[in-house]
Amino acid sequence: MNVSTPDRNVAGRLSFLDRHLALWILAAMVAGLGLGRLVPGLGGTLATVTVSGVSLPIAAGLLVMMYPVLAKVRYDRLGTVTRDRRLLLPSLLLNWIAGPALMFALAWLFLPDLPEYRTGLIIVGLARCIAMVVIWNDLACGHREAAAVLVALNSVFQVIAFSALGWFYLSFLPGLLGLAQSGLDVSVWEIARSVLIFLGIPLAAGYLTRRIGERTKGRTWYESKLIPRIGPFALYGLLFTVVILFALQGDAITSQPLDVARIALPLLVYFALMWSGSMVLGRAVGLDHPRATTLAFTAAGNNFELAIAVAIATYGATSGQALAGVVGPLIEVPALIGLVHVALYARRYFTPTTPTALEDPAHA
Incomplete structure (x- = not known):
């Protein structure tokens, strides 16, 4: 199968910012680290105002990042995704069985002597993605409507299952295996509040934007005029979030490099195994x-x-568990931007469908 032409066409349609995104993310990381080190008290200042336990600047960056992508979703197509068992069942299996179990195993394998970091990593593994994934999926030419459905599904299961899984992986299973136990004090309301803020707000805004835009101007105008105007803000929000994340923890990262490296290693293994295993499983069950x-x-x-x-x-806020949580996105951002390129390369191993994501203007 010859994929060179469509690959070149996609590259030609990318903006200057899109084509050099890896460079901009690296620059944002360096800028954040520099700010965190050079401006005394910046991290503490940024962390003073929080929403649902997360710094308000980070929350603002995430909302700006997610809104344009969710405004691109064609909500009238969601019905076909919700009936796709080949997609939904593997997603539930991977997110709520394989993912937490793999992170638990890696945390104990790589950090047996560092209980705080180990607990922090297990918590990261329990929290399934409902935010930044939408932009990685978009950059990799993933299916937008499928992403919206899976993110919504994860949010529902997160509210229902997070506390129970926390008890299972931090207390019950370690006790059963004769390992050290820990506890997790989090209410269902705290989880629901996080979901409502980081998914509910941008999802509602994106849906209303499309609904109102198409009613007043039509779909052609909406996708050819409005979407190109608001689309770049997703990447602006991403870069802003990266700068703030690194600025918040710049001092900790540069003063504890060995600790950060030990936390980073199991995370890198986790992202590689989960992503590649999911991609192989998707192809095996016949997904495009x-x-x-x-x-x-x-x-x-x-x-x-x-x-x-x-x-x-x-x-x-100063615990090892919190540091492990913060290191999570610092490793996830470069790891998943690298996997975006792997995903684009992997198209040649899939049978083209009609219409393909490349032919559909909604995914251009």
Whole structure:
């Protein structure tokens, strides 16, 4: 199968910002670290105002990042996704059985002597992604409507299952295996509040934007005129969030590099195994490339907003558990942007469908 032409066409349609996104993210990381080190007290100042346990600047960046992507979703197509058992059942299996179990195993394998960091990583594994995954999926030509459905599904299960899974992986299972136990004090309301803020607000805004825009101007105008205007704000929000994340923890990251490296290693293994395993599973069950890509990114990503909030609320802002939660997105951002390129390369191993994501203007 010759994929060189469509690959070139996609590259040609990318904006200057999109084509060099890895460079901009690296620059944002460096800028954040520099700010965190050079401006005394900046991290403390940024962390003083919080929403659902997360710094308000981070929350603002995430909302700006998610809104344009969710405004691109064609909500009238969601019905076909909700009936796709080949997508939904593997997603539930990967997110709520395989993902937490894998992070538990890796945390104990790589951090047997560091209980605070180990607990923080297990919490990260329990918090399934409902936010930043939408932009990775979009950049990798994943299926937008499928991403919206899987993110919504994760949010529902998160509210229902997070506390129970926290008890299982931090208390019951370690006790059963003769390992050290820990506790997790988080209410269902705290989880629901996080979901409502980080998914509910941008989802409602995106839906209303499309609904009102199409009613007043029509779908052609909406997708050819409005979407190109608001689309770049997703990447602006991403870069702003990266700068703030690194600025908040710049001092801790640069003063504890060995600790950060030990936390980073199991995270890198986790992202690689979850993403590649999900992609292979998607192809094995007959998903096309856009849906398999969406399955992979929704399984590999984690809800670091919730993980950080839970770690801070339960163990304190200066705890090792909180540091592990913060290191999560710092490793996830470069790891998943790298996997975006792998996903684009992997198209050649999938049978083209009609219409393909590349041919559909909604995914251009």
